[in-house]
Amino acid sequence: xxxxxxxxxxxxxxxxxxxxxxxxxxxxxxxxxxxxxxxxxxxxxxxxxxxxxxxxxxxxxxxxxxxxxxxxxxxxxxxxxxxxxxxxxxxxxxxxxxxxxxxxxxxxxxxxxxxxxxxxxxxxxxxxxxxxxxxxxxxxxxxxxxxxxxxxxxxxxxxxxxxxxxxxxxxxxxxxxxxxxxxxxxxxxxxxxxxxxxxxxxxxxxxxxxxxxxxxxxxxxxxxxxxxxxxxxxxxxxxxxxxxxxxxxxxxxxxxxxxxxxxxxxxxxxxxxxxxxxxxxxxxxxxxxxxxxxxxxxxxx
Amino acid sequence: xxxxxxxxxxxxxxxxxxxxxxxxxxxxxxxxxxxxxxxxxxxxxxxxxxxxxxxxxxxxxxxxxxxxxxxxxxxxxxxxxxxxxxxxxxxxxxxxxxxxxxxxxxxxxxxxxxxxxxxxxxxxxxxxxxxxxxxxxxxxxxxxxxxxxxxxxxxxxxxxxxxxxxxxxxxxxxxxxxxxxxxxxxxxxxxxxxxxxxxxxxxxxxxxxxxxxxxxxxxxxxxxxxxxxxxxxxxxxxxxxxxxxxxxxxxxxxxxxxxxxxxxxxxxxxxxxxxxxxxxxxxxxxxxxxxxxxxxxxxxxxxxxxxxxxxx
Numbered sequence: 160x161x162x163x164x165x166x167x168x169x170x171x172x173x174x175x176x177x178x179x180x181x182x183x184x185x186x187x188x189x190x191x192x193x194x195x196x197x198x199x200x201x202x203x204x205x206x207x208x209x210x211x212x213x214x215x216x217x218x219x220x221x222x223x224x225x226x227x228x229x230x231x232x233x234x235x236x237x238x239x240x241x242x243x244x245x246x247x248x249x250x251x252x253x254x255x256x257x258x259x260x261x262x263x264x265x266x267x268x269x270x271x272x273x274x275x276x277x278x279x280x281x282x283x284x285x286x287x288x289x290x291x292x293x294x295x296x297x298x299x300x301x302x303x304x305x306x307x308x309x310x311x312x313x314x315x316x317x318x319x320x321x322x323x324x325x326x327x328x329x330x331x332x333x334x335x336x337x338x339x340x341x342x343x344x345x346x347x348x349x350x351x352x353x354x355x356x357x358x359x360x361x362x363x364x365x366x367x368x369x370x371x372x373x374x375x376x377x378x379x380x381x382x383x384x385x386x387x388x389x390x391x392x393x394x395x396x397x398x399x400x401x402x403x404x405x406x407x408x409x410x411x412x413x414x415x416x417x418x419x420x421x422x423x424x425x426x427x428x429x430x431x432x433x434x435x436x437x438x439x440x441x442x443x444x445x446x447x448x449x450x451x452x453x454x455x456x457x458x459x460x
Numbered sequence: 461x462x463x464x465x466x467x468x469x470x471x472x473x474x475x476x477x478x479x480x481x482x483x484x485x486x487x488x489x490x491x492x493x494x495x496x497x498x499x500x501x502x503x504x505x506x507x508x509x510x511x512x513x514x515x516x517x518x519x520x521x522x523x524x525x526x527x528x529x530x531x532x533x534x535x536x537x538x539x540x541x542x543x544x545x546x547x548x549x550x551x552x553x554x555x556x557x558x559x560x561x562x563x564x565x566x567x568x569x570x571x572x573x574x575x576x577x578x579x580x581x582x583x584x585x586x587x588x589x590x591x592x593x594x595x596x597x598x599x600x601x602x603x604x605x606x607x608x609x610x611x612x613x614x615x616x617x618x619x620x621x622x623x624x625x626x627x628x629x630x631x632x633x634x635x636x637x638x639x640x641x642x643x644x645x646x647x648x649x650x651x652x653x654x655x656x657x658x659x660x661x662x663x664x665x666x667x668x669x670x671x672x673x674x675x676x677x678x679x680x681x682x683x684x685x686x687x688x689x690x691x692x693x694x695x696x697x698x699x700x701x702x703x704x705x706x707x708x709x710x711x712x713x714x715x716x717x718x719x720x721x722x723x724x725x726x727x728x729x730x731x732x733x734x735x736x737x738x739x740x741x742x743x744x745x746x747x748x749x750x751x752x753x754x755x756x757x758x759x760x761x762x763x764x765x766x767x768x769x770x771x772x
Contacts, residue, residue: 331645334687452691452700454649456657460699 160387160407163232163360164198164398167223169206178205181218187226193398194227202232202258202395205240212240220244224251232282232395234258238269245277256280258395259322262287262301271312280318282360283309285343291324294335295342298323302347306354317356320393321347325361328378328446328453329369337366337382338449341423344389351390360393361386366447371455376402381443384412384419419444467500468493472693475662475701476505479551479636479751480585481612486550488666488750489703494689495748496770506771507745509760510551510587510753511543512709515566515574516558522719524730528757536574537581544582547760551614553587553753554578555710559600560591568600575604579611587614587638587753589707598622605629614638614705614751616668620651627658638705640668643680645687652699666703666751673711674740681706685747706744709755712737738762745770 167189169175177185193201203219205212212235220231230253233244241257248255259282260270274281283305285298292298302321309319323343326336344359351357363386367378380402383394396403405411418437421428422444430438439458445451474489486508493501517533518526528547532539536554543549554575558566579586588604590597601615602625616638618626623639630637639655641648648667655665669688672681685704691697712718718733720726737759741752745767754760 329646331684331687334645450695452649452687452695452697453646454653454699455646456650456653459653 160383161199161360161393162197162398162404162407163200163202163393163395164193164196165202165204165362165364165395166193166398167201167219168204169208170204178215178219183222183225186219186222190223190227190229194229196398197404198229198398199393200232200253200256201227201229201398202234203244205235205237208235208237208240212237213243216240216244217247220247220255224249228252230255232256232258238273241270242273242277245273245279248277248279250278254278254280254318256282256318256320258282259284260305262305264288267305267308271308271314274309274314274318275312280320281309281314282320282322284322285324291326291336293339295339295346298339298343299346302343302350306350306357310354315356316354317358319354320358320360321350322360322362323347325363325365325382327368327370328366334449334452337447341385341389341448344386344391347390358393359386359391360395361391362396363394364396374455374458376400377439377443377458378447379403380406380412381419381440382447384416385423385444385447388416388420388423415440423448465499468497468694470501470693472696472698472701474692474703474750477636477663477666477703479612479614479666481610482583484583484585485612486585491748492693494693495746498771503771505750507749507767508550508751509741509763510553510751511547511549511757511760512553512555512753512755513539513543513578514558515554515556515571516564520719522713522729522733524733525713525718525755527730536578540578540582540586544584547757549584549760551585551587551751552578552582553589553707555589556600557591559593559596561593561596563591568596568603571600572603572607575613576607579608579613585612585614587616587705587751589616589638592617594619594621598625601626602629605633605635608635609633612636614666616640616705617707618651618655620647620654623651623654624658627655627660630664631659631661634664636664636666638666638668639702640670643670643672643677643684645684645691648684648688649691649697649699652702656699662702666705667700668705668707671706671708671711671740671744673708673715674736674743675717676711676715678740678743682743682747685744685749689748703750704748705751705753706741706749707753708740708744709737709753712740713755734759734762742766 228251261284285301287301326333366382367375474491476490479486490504540552556571558564559571614636617640618637639651672678692700741763
């Protein structure tokens with residue numbers, strides 16, 4: 160699994176301050192730490208970056224590339240900042256990736272030409288003209304639209320990373336949303352047949368947003384298993400989450416995955432024959448598949 | 461070829477909960493199908509209607525809702541007797557609104573006396589609601605529970621901030637709790653889990669999902685109740701298999717539409733308020749309500765007719 164480190168984020172106090180003061184040290188230290196933690200990409204999240212976003216992105220990209228070779232995700236809605244970052248980006252171990260382009264005309268028309276011009280990858284975010292898609296089918300429509308547009312600009316399949324949008328299990332709408340994102344991934348397999356090389360990525364930890372802190376890892380990991388089964392090959396995540404790292408390792412948690420897949424397929428699983436940990440994954444799968452209603456105490460039942 | 465109506469496969473059952481004591485005690489719950497789906501399962505107990513009684517004379521009520529109670533508004537005991545004797549309430553819902561710390565802030569001891577008198581004056585089950593201030597209700601409802609030892613009141617609203625204090629009182633003095641959550645299915649389930657963990661027996665819990673009135677969020681309440689019953693009946697969600705109570709009268713009659721006077725645009729005021737209350741009650745019944753807390757006798761009559769039709 161491809162890991163994209165999410166830590167270099169303007170919302171993190173220390174990083175935000177360093178970006179503002181153009182102080183390279185905290186940013187470079189974090190970039191080095193993320194690279195050491197073995198992430199495949201480093202996401203540079205500037206947020207909206209309305210003021211002088213271009214200068215800032217160019218500076219951060221140069222600053223990070225002075226110390227690491229890890230390829231970068233350029234994460235902001237500010238088109239000018241994206242372009243400024245791409246302009247200075249040095250491709251040493253992979254292309255830069257625009258994070259993200261939405262399935263909205265103004266987003267596609269302003270950013271797809273940049274991907275073409277600078278030979279960059281892009282995250283195709285399934286956020287349409289009317290916002291968050293309501294189910295798997297609406298996700299499918301938006302994905303098709305983004306793929307077609309990207310093809311028109313001559314972007315190779317393997318540079319397109321579909322992001323089906325992960326929503327929190329703690330919010331009431333998500334009893335529909337969380338399973339539909341998994342449902343969409345089944346469709347994604349068909350898209351991959353049409354467009355070999357097509358990738359997918361997601362902000363997996365959003366699924367546990369609002370859940371008790373100590374229970375977030377099992378939600379994140381289980382959800383990753385669900386999505387990965389149908390071709391989700393990467394995730395934007397905490398570079399220092401060792402559990403996710405172990406999980407992302409090739410062949411990680413094979414036994415557990417077998418059990419989880421059974422639950423996904425609606426097969427009966429004899430809880431008596433499982434370890435406590437396995438039982439917890441079974442329960443979590445049921446919650447994430449919409450078979451059991453989420454509550455903060457879901458593991459106790 | 462004959463056509464067979466598709467039927468829902470149910471796997472769960474709503475728990476039965478007894479409210480009140482003695483010959484007029486009421487059992488609610490027990491459903492094995494969606495509301496009024498008598499062709500699919502059972503609904504052994506007819507939904508019940510409680511009539512509101514206030515501990516202090518209301519000063520801002522719509523004329524139409526005040527009229528039936530004008531002679532008793534200063535006396536909760538007389539009010540409760542009239543609601544039971546004249547309007548045939550199944551239950552009394554004593555609203556201790558004057559205890560609100562941001563309002564009259566009536567001391568808990570005094571309000572407890574009122575609750576005790578009202579509960580003693582009628583032989584039907586009594587619901588005692590605090591003002592909705594979590595801190596004050598924690599103190600008040602504990603005292604009410606103790607003073608009415610063994611009467612099996614319904615006390616509420618019990619929220620996540622005060623469930624321990626009120627829950628302990630309910631366990632010690634044998635009352636039923638109205639577990640209240642802010643129109644949120646996950647939080648509703650979580651509060652039921654917490655009450656169970658505290659040791660409150662299942663037979664002493666009803667769920668209050670928070671009720672929005674017609675035009676003021678009824679659709680949200682409806683969706684949450686609908687989802688509650690789906691989880692309870694088709695997904696074996698044991699922590700949602702509880703009867704549902706809806707406190708709707710106060711929500712309807714506080715709206716500007718219910719209070720507006722007669723006008724060519726809005727029509728007859730009394731009729732309008734009554735219909736708003738009846739329609740809201742109807743929706744809540746279709747979503748799964750077992751107990752409705754209502755105000756206007758005419759609205760109650762209409763809703764009873766509807767229940768009778770659907771149960772026939």
